[in-house]
Amino acid sequence: MSEAKVDARLCANAIRALAMDAVEKAKSGHPGMPMGMADVATVLFQRFMKFDASRPDWPDRDRFVLSAGHGSMLLYALHYLLGYPGMTKADLENFRQFGAPTAGHPEYGHAPGVETTTGPLGQGLATAVGMAIAERLAAARFGDDLVDHNTYVIAGDGCLMEGLSHEAIDLAGHLKLSRMIVFWDDNSISIDGPTDLATSMDQCARFAAAGWHTQRVDGHDMEAVARAIEAAKADKRPSMIACRTVIGYGAPGKQGKESVHGAPLGAAEIEAARAALDWPHAPFETPEPILAAWRAAGRRGASAREAWEKRRAASPKGRAFETFLTNDVAKEIAGPLADFRATLAAEKPKIATRKSSEMALGVINAATGATIGGSADLTHSNFTITKGMGSVRPGDFSGRYIHYGVREFGMAAAMNGVALHGGFVPYGGTFLVFSDYARGGVRLSALMGLRVIYVLTHDSIGLGEDGPTHQPIEHLASLRAMPNLLVFRPADAIETAECWELAIAQEATPSVLSLSRQNLPTLERPVSENLSARGAYVLREPAGGRDVTILATGSEVEIALAGADALAAKGIKAAVVSMPCWELFEAQPADYRARVLGKGPRIGVEAAARLGWDRWLGENSVFIGMSGFGASAPAPELYKHFGITAEAVADAALALVRAGQTEALQ
Ligand SMILES: Cc1ncc(C[n+]2csc(CCOP(=O)(O)OP(=O)(O)O)c2C)c(N)n1
Numbered sequence: 068m069s070e071a072k073v074d075a076r077l078c079a080n081a082i083r084a085l086a087m088d089a090v091e092k093a094k095s096g097h098p099g100m101p102m103g104m105a106d107v108a109t110v111l112f113q114r115f116m117k118f119d120a121s122r123p124d125w126p127d128r129d130r131f132v133l134s135a136g137h138g139s140m141l142l143y144a145l146h147y148l149l150g151y152p153g154m155t156k157a158d159l160e161n162f163r164q165f166g167a168p169t170a171g172h173p174e175y176g177h178a179p180g181v182e183t184t185t186g187p188l189g190q191g192l193a194t195a196v197g198m199a200i201a202e203r204l205a206a207a208r209f210g211d212d213l214v215d216h217n218t219y220v221i222a223g224d225g226c227l228m229e230g231l232s233h234e235a236i237d238l239a240g241h242l243k244l245s246r247m248i249v250f251w252d253d254n255s256i257s258i259d260g261p262t263d264l265a266t267s268m269d270q271c272a273r274f275a276a277a278g279w280h281t282q283r284v285d286g287h288d289m290e291a292v293a294r295a296i297e298a299a300k301a302d303k304r305p306s307m308i309a310c311r312t313v314i315g316y317g318a319p320g321k322q323g324k325e326s327v328h329g330a331p332l333g334a335a336e337i338e339a340a341r342a343a344l345d346w347p348h349a350p351f352e353t354p355e356p357i358l359a360a361w362r363a364a365g366r367r368g369a370s371a372r373e374a375w376e377k378r379r380a381a382s383p384k385g386r387a388f389e390t391f392l393t394n395d396v397a398k399e400i401a402g403p404l405a406d407f408r409a410t411l412a413a414e415k416p417k418i419a420t421r422k423s424s425e426m427a428l429g430v431i432n433a434a435t436g437a438t439i440g441g442s443a444d445l446t447h448s449n450f451t452i453t454k455g456m457g458s459v460r461p462g463d464f465s466g467r468y469i470h471y472g473v474r475e476f477g478m479a480a481a482m483n484g485v486a487l488h489g490g491f492v493p494y495g496g497t498f499l500v501f502s503d504y505a506r507g508g509v510r511l512s513a514l515m516g517l518r519v520i521y522v523l524t525h526d527s528i529g530l531g532e533d534g535p536t537h538q539p540i541e542h543l544a545s546l547r548a549m550p551n552l553l554v555f556r557p558a559d560a561i562e563t564a565e566c567w568e569l570a571i572a573q574e575a576t577p578s579v580l581s582l583s584r585q586n587l588p589t590l591e592r593p594v595s596e597n598l599s600a601r602g603a604y605v606l607r608e609p610a611g612g613r614d615v616t617i618l619a620t621g622s623e624v625e626i627a628l629a630g631a632d633a634l635a636a637k638g639i640k641a642a643v644v645s646m647p648c649w650e651l652f653e654a655q656p657a658d659y660r661a662r663v664l665g666k667g668p669r670i671g672v673e674a675a676a677r678l679g680w681d682r683w684l685g686e687n688s689v690f691i692g693m694s695g696f697g698a699s700a701p702a703p704e705l706y707k708h709f710g711i712t713a714e715a716v717a718d719a720a721l722a723l724v725r726a727g728q729t730e731a732l733q
Pocket residue numbers: 099100135137186187188189222223224225226229252254256257258314328
């Protein structure tokens with residue numbers, strides 16, 4: 068039987084059967100969405116997607132993002148049927164089991180072809196916007212003959228109810244990301260029941276208002292879906308295709324109901340579905356002609372891929388494109404940054420670390436083309452743009468600076484998409500306090516292990532007059548609580564340059580740079596090595612042993628040093644430790660940590676919440692920081708009011724040392 072003759076409906080039913088069988092075997096999962104969207108996915112993958120299943124890393128492949136990540140079996144079934152490496156029938160049988168690539172929700176890095184982790188609704192859509200931006204940025208540099216692909220997304224009602232979707236579609240519409248095509252699984256069902264319990268949004272009108280091309284189709288009419296994709300590709304705007312579907316299509320007793328969203332169908336319903344779909348085959352069995360048709364679809368793009376390889380080999384930009392994808396960015400910037408640190412040590416500027424960051428970025432952005440900057444409408448507060456970057460504009464992607472608009476979460480998710488797309492190192496700014504808005508995206512940067520750099524300025528009450536709404540308190544603690552995230556809080560211009568160097572060197576870890584609004588002096592210290600690399604280091608060691616150790620980060624290192632001066636005047640020997648990155652310090656050998664922390668009593672100084680500090684302070688200690696919200700006033704007054712001063716440090720140290728002496732006498 069020739070492959071072409073297999074009815075596409077049978078191919079779609081193969082997805083439905085695998086989805087219901089895998090969920091049934093795992094005793095958990097979401098059969099409804101894959102069964103409902105099987106027809107759309109079949110049309111997309113068999114007739115439109117540009118890909119070669121044997122080469123999931125082909126740089127010019129179309130990207131596919133399953134934003135409705137709970138429908139993971141749709142993706143896994145597709146990958147198995149299409150013949151992607153690393154997705155076997157046994158993997159489907161092991162759906163949701165420990166160590167299997169078929170995790171509950173699609174996890175980036177677990178199986179080839181999973182373009183991004185999805186599951187937190189709305190983020191796939193917003194991440195895809197970043198991928199579509201990266202596609203245009205790369206095309207602007209290397210030409211459409213090397214970079215010219217589409218970004219397809221399946222989003223559910225949930226994705227579109229999330230506020231993040233607004234940020235994403237607004238940005239995509241504005242930038243005219245015409246190669247982005249979103250299928251909305253318009254099934255009118257989410258977990259609680261019919262979507263009219265919670266929304267009456269006219270989604271097509273909403274997308275249209277954001278500058279999108281929109282269409283409505285019956286998502287089970289394959290020819291209508293195909294025509295819609297053709298029209299979407301032809302249009303110059305990003306496209307949304309509202310696909311009217313029946314959730315759980317094919318399960319006669321449950322389709323169209325919320326009960327099919329996220330639970331196994333059960334043996335009786337599966338039997339009924341097999342009968343209704345005329346699918347008499349055993350669980351996980353796909354009849355040979357149908358599997359062959361799918362495998363042929365998996366190879367359909369091989370010739371396009373080979374033609375692309377030839378184009379790259381012949382292109383004058385081919386080699387540059389290769390280098391772009393595999394570049395060692397850390398190496399590119401290391402030399403210029405070392406020179407820059409030496410200059411700083413000589414000039415000793417007294418500037419805010421946000422300003423130091425801008426200066427470091429000036430060096431970095433001149434040394435590498437990989438960095439893509441941006442800010443959520445705080446460019447001139449975050450100091451994230453440097454000379455000659457050029458703004459990304461609708462239809463013009465020759466620049467490398469993105470005005471993300473007032474969309475912190477959208478920015479974070481888009482940066483993930485830019486990083487996932489390959490080659491680029493995205494960084495983006497906002498105020499530290501608004502990291503809360505971006506947090507869901509930061510979490511996926513960390514979970515996926517992406518080199519994304521968050522430039523978070525105005526990092527304490529030191530921002531002053533804007534007051535408590537803008538003054539971060541618990542944010543450092545909450546960011547430090549996140550696995551696989553480096554939180555840098557540099558104390559001066561030199562540390563800021565060091566922290567930038569370290570952040571860029573992390574290929575599988577995102578970073579936060581917590582930066583001051585207020586000016587800070589340059590510390591006296593050697594610059595021959597990157598001292599921040601150990602996370603914490605002794606900035607001042609008193610002669611003749613320590614009575615007390617003062618630990619501080621960022622803007623409070625200056626206060627710690629002044630406290631130590633005051634103590635010296637009283638004959639107390641205080642060491643000062645700068646701790647620009649707790650996570651890197653935690654990773655040091657125990658003896659180094661012990662040496663830095665010292666044996667005596669300790670004081671911790673940070674204009675933020677105490678949570679986490681006890682890890683470094685131990686019992687015999689005092690923490691000087693914030694225990695409530697800040698206030699609106701000039702910064703020096705606030706530091707005084709909240710008792711974060713050199714005198715407070717000296718008094719606390721004195722009390723600790725005296726208590727120790729008294730104890731020793733008893
Ligand atoms: C941010 C976020 N909130 C909540 C959930 C839990 N959740 C998973 S699926 C879902 C409902 C999604 O509805 P819809 O997109 O219509 O999917 P369908 O039921 O049609 O498959 C919810 C609330 C989630 N995954 N992410």
